[in-house]
Amino acid sequence: PKPFYAQQQDPTTLNGGSVLAMAGDGCVALAVDMRFGSGLQMVNVMSRHVLRPHPNVMVAFTGLEGDVLSLKQALHAQVESKIRRSVLNSAKRKISPRTLASLTSHILYNRRQSPYFVEPLVVGLEPEPCQDGSLTYKPFLCACDVIGAQSKSGEFVCAGVASKSLYGTAEAAWRPGLKREELAQVCGKAFLAALERDSLSGYGAKLYVISSDRTIEIDLACRDD
Amino acid sequence: SQKTIMARRYDSSTTTFSPEGRLHQVEYAIEAINNAGTCVGILASDGIVMASERRVTSGLLAPAKTSEKTYKLSGHAACNVAGLTADANILIDRVRLRAGQYQYQYQEPIPMEQLVEYVCDYKQYFTQFGGLRPFGVAFLFAGYDEHYGFQLYQSDPSGNYSGWKATVIGANNQAGKSLLKSEYKKTEGTGGDDEGKIPTVQEALQLAVKVLNKTMDGTAASVEKMELFTLTRKDNKKDCVHHILTESEAQAVVDAVAAEAASSGDS
Numbered sequence: 210p211k212p213f214y215a216q217q218q219d220p221t222t223l224n225g226g227s228v229l230a231m232a233g234d235g236c237v238a239l240a241v242d243m244r245f246g247s248g249l250q251m252v253n254v255m256s257r258h259v260l261r262p263h264p265n266v267m268v269a270f271t272g273l274e275g276d277v278l279s280l281k282q283a284l285h286a287q288v289e290s291k292i293r294r295s296v297l298n299s300a301k302r303k304i305s306p307r308t309l310a311s312l313t314s315h316i317l318y319n320r321r322q323s324p325y326f327v328e329p330l331v332v333g334l335e336p337e338p339c340q341d342g343s344l345t346y347k348p349f350l351c352a353c354d355v356i357g358a359q360s361k362s363g364e365f366v367c368a369g370v371a372s373k374s375l376y377g378t379a380e381a382a383w384r385p386g387l388k389r390e391e392l393a394q395v396c397g398k399a400f401l402a403a404l405e406r407d408s409l410s411g412y413g414a415k416l417y418v419i420s421s422d423r424t425i426e427i428d429l430a431c432r433d434d
Numbered sequence: 435s436q437k438t439i440m441a442r443r444y445d446s447s448t449t450t451f452s453p454e455g456r457l458h459q460v461e462y463a464i465e466a467i468n469n470a471g472t473c474v475g476i477l478a479s480d481g482i483v484m485a486s487e488r489r490v491t492s493g494l495l496a497p498a499k500t501s502e503k504t505y506k507l508s509g510h511a512a513c514n515v516a517g518l519t520a521d522a523n524i525l526i527d528r529v530r531l532r533a534g535q536y537q538y539q540y541q542e543p544i545p546m547e548q549l550v551e552y553v554c555d556y557k558q559y560f561t562q563f564g565g566l567r568p569f570g571v572a573f574l575f576a577g578y579d580e581h582y583g584f585q586l587y588q589s590d591p592s593g594n595y596s597g598w599k600a601t602v603i604g605a606n607n608q609a610g611k612s613l614l615k616s617e618y619k620k621t622e623g624t625g626g627d628d629e630g631k632i633p634t635v636q637e638a639l640q641l642a643v644k645v646l647n648k649t650m651d652g653t654a655a656s657v658e659k660m661e662l663f664t665l666t667r668k669d670n671k672k673d674c675v676h677h678i679l680t681e682s683e684a685q686a687v688v689d690a691v692a693a694e695a696a697s698s699g700d701s
Binding site for chain 1: 500506508509530531534535537538541
């Protein structure tokens with residue numbers, strides 16, 4: 210009988226998982242799925258890792274789970290060392306989304322020769338001073354590849370095993386000027402539509418909608434397979 | 435003549451013992467700190483209080499954006515500085531980095547004693563190698579870890595450190611320490627309980643102001659001349675609450691101390 214050799218599986222798709230982020234009018238939505246698997250076998254239902262230094266900015270990770278944890282911890286350590294220094298302003302200093310995206314890109318590129326198999330999504334609200342001195346918040350979306358190339362968009366970004374489908378559903382569903390509640394609907398529907406057809410993503414989704422005054426978390430249900 | 439020349443030769447090299455078995459450079463560094471602004475540290479039952487004297491050298495100085503006395507080292511640790519601020523900045527940068535590295539490596543906050551020992555080992559290096567002068571800084575470290583709860587440590591240029599329930603560094607520290615000795619743990623009347631009552635953070639704040647009143651040259655310590663800092667926990671969160679009292683909060687403490695002094699009179 211012929212011996213059975215296990216084949217090396219693709220590290221970017223081994224654990225599964227997908228994420229989608231969309232921009233609205235002064236708000237952003239981030240959808241992450243819940244499947245953690247080993248190839249075709251589902252192992253656990255748990256939310257994709259999301260790093261949140263402060264309410265206005267989030268980093269979602271998808272890819273090889275071990276590398277996700279390593280990158281998340283490394284990023285967390287770097288962010289902490291830069292923003293948690295001051296005692297006088299006990300309300301902590303904030304890191305802006307584009308700074309965080311640059312930092313993530315830098316850390317990823319440092320490992321150019323043996324990369325983290327992770328595709329992070331940096332999303333948030335970028336503060337922009339107005340002429341009259343007040344602050345408005347512009348949506349910021351950035352997807353990075355495994356070695357840190359940044360793709361910024363004013364519409365949507367996605368990553369993970371279902372990303373090819375997500376590009377399609379998001380392109381069809383997105384329109385400019387979406388308000389908070391509409392954005393949640395559009396992002397959630399586009400996300401679930403792609404998830405249902407993908408065997409390596411699913412088991413539910415978590416939707417975060419960030420606006421300048423608060424963040425909403427919504428749990429979405431879908432086919433559990 | 436001969437004797438004075440001999441004494442100087444042992445003075446200049448930090449790494450050489452004097453005939454009496456002393457390291458003069460280290461002792462001179464400690465002297466430098468005794469001229470610096472006073473810092474009081476008090477371990478309370480629910481946190482730690484660190485109060486320091488703010489020395490305003492000139493009215494032309496720009497308003498401070500950061501403290502020159504109190505520094506946050508990590509989510510669970512802070513320190514007060516007495517001595518050369520420039521020297522302190524070097525050490526603080528190193529310990530912040532070390533705390534971050536530990537947290538990254540072990541995914542838990544660095545235990546307080548390890549943090550203090552790391553700074554002190556580095557300070558000790560400069561008393562034994564290389565012909566460099568010691569750091570002219572003394573620290574009060576305040577922090578919380580799950581092993582020993584709230585802890586207060588003091589370190590000096592020699593690299594020596596010790597844990598304290600209450601202590602003072604900087605100018606007039608002896609006067610401050612003697613006041614703490616009598617006031618820190620007041621037995622509550624009855625005979626049996628020798629332990630006494632450890633103050634709460636609010637009580638410790640008032641005690642710290644009393645100590646500063648005593649050490650600050652007899653002039654009544656006003657709110658502009660002092661900085662009151664508390665380290666407490668909220669809801670068992672991983673990060674402690676680091677709080678420098680606002681002007682109104684500090685004024686309330688100073689007023690309470692003045693009221694108590696007025697009502698009780700001199701004892």
